[in-house]
């Protein structure tokens with residue numbers, strides 16, 4: 489007899505799409521993953537082909553269902569989680585995007601952002617959205633599309649076009665164009681959303697000249713978003729959960745208590761500290777954002793966003809060709825010459841928190857005639873550890889609660905497979921680093937949201953009891969060595985910054 493007690497999580501990330509099928513106890517039944525091409529049409533520009541996003545999602549969902557021998561009518565709910573900020577605009581009639589997706593890493597709107605700052609809008613943006621004016625967020629990407637795709641502005645004003653982050657675009661496609669919605673966490677990343685009142689901000693829309701008719705409806709993270717058109721999975725499945733990937737990871741890591749912090753190491757690295765029911769406006773160049781919204785009630789987080797983490801490992805593989813697989817970096821780093829102080833500042837697309845230097849570009853310091861692939865690998869992995877330290881220090885300076893709850897760091901994402909990196913992270917931070925049993929934390933968070941709304945899973949407090957530790961990495965480095973290494977990193981960053 490068919491049961492409908494499975495949950496399908498869609499995790500649409502920057503470099504790949506994943507579908508993970510869970511049973512009703514959140515045990516993984518089957519997974520599928522597909523990478524898709526990255527497009528770099530100009531220096532600092534990053535684009536995705538919208539059909540690649542859609543087709544890879546559809547294919548991975550079908551593959552996971554086939555592997556798990558689960559049919560559409562055995563799936564109780566779908567949860568969607570996604571790379572955030574990445575911006576799509578599509579035609580409401582055909583569902584076709586008017587341009588490639590402009591990816592969160594894309595810096596093409598740096599000059600537009602500088603103009604907004606010069607016009608004196610910094611404090612308005614920070615007070616309303618919790619963000620800072622930066623090309624990272626969707627707002628200036630939308631404006632760029634309206635100004636640069638022929639006819640787009642006219643069509644937008646006529647109500648013919650829809651904007652969405654990737655979650656919205658997928659929901660539109662999954663529901664056969666029936667639903668144009670997003671959730672509060674994704675909306676919070678657009679630089680157009682008032683995170684206190686939970687509404688699109690009319691003043692910001694006016695400043696950026698973005699018609700409100702483009703925007704999706706904003707919902708809770710757990711709730712009925714819509715139902716899939718039957719042609720996709722042979723059944724109409726309700727979509728009941730949605731959150732940006734870093735917020736989904738925060739949920740999957742069960743960081744529901746103020747003071748708890750998680751850091752996810754994928755293409756970039758994102759640390760989120762739960763600050764409870766009030767947003768904390770950072771004095772140390774962090775972001776304030778919505779962590780989750782249930783029953784119309786928002787919880788907030790301080791976020792540190794690093795643009796390049798695993799992407800530095802990809803650069804070693806695809807750019808320099810010194811490794812074939814990401815997993816080779818740990819053993820190479822282990823064998824690196826301890827007497828060489830080689831630092832990589834991976835500002836390939838500028839630097840994010842806490843520096844926010846859109847014009848900076850990557851640099852390597854401390855090379856000698858003996859430097860080679862081992863030292864490059866160590867420098868790439870260590871750059872992720874140093875950047876995390878910079879974020880956690882900023883969090884502690886911003887919010888006293890960070891010092892109490894933040895005595896341990898929960899980690900997840902593709903890079904945490906590297907034991908060497910996790911040990912180095914604990915050493916550099918001087919903090920224990922906890923790696924959970926389930927590393928697909930992002931998908932787990934999305935599945936939890938969908939399962940919660942479907943009535944299959946318990947309230948957050950009880951879900952938090954199910955979190956399981958796989959390994960705790962304890963700090964072991966001598967303080968003098970740590971201080972020397974951190975000083976070298978800070979000198980390197982100083983020499984890389986443009987202002």
Ligand SMILES: Nc1ncnc2c1ncn2[C@@H]1O[C@H](COP(=O)(O)OP(=O)(O)O)[C@@H](O)[C@H]1O
Nearest residue numbers: 501503754755798799801814815901902903906
């Ligand atoms: N063993 C490893 N050591 C170091 N880096 C790794 C390892 N395994 C994966 N990575 C890196 O992790 C990233 C993939 O993580 P993932 O969470 O899948 O990213 P995303 O969701 O951003 O696509 C890649 O950039 C890859 O280079």
Ligand SMILES: O=P(O)(O)OC[C@H](O)CO
Nearest residue numbers: 501502571572754755756
């Ligand atoms: O695709 P990821 O996992 O690197 O996450 C991307 C972030 O959501 C960008 O803000």
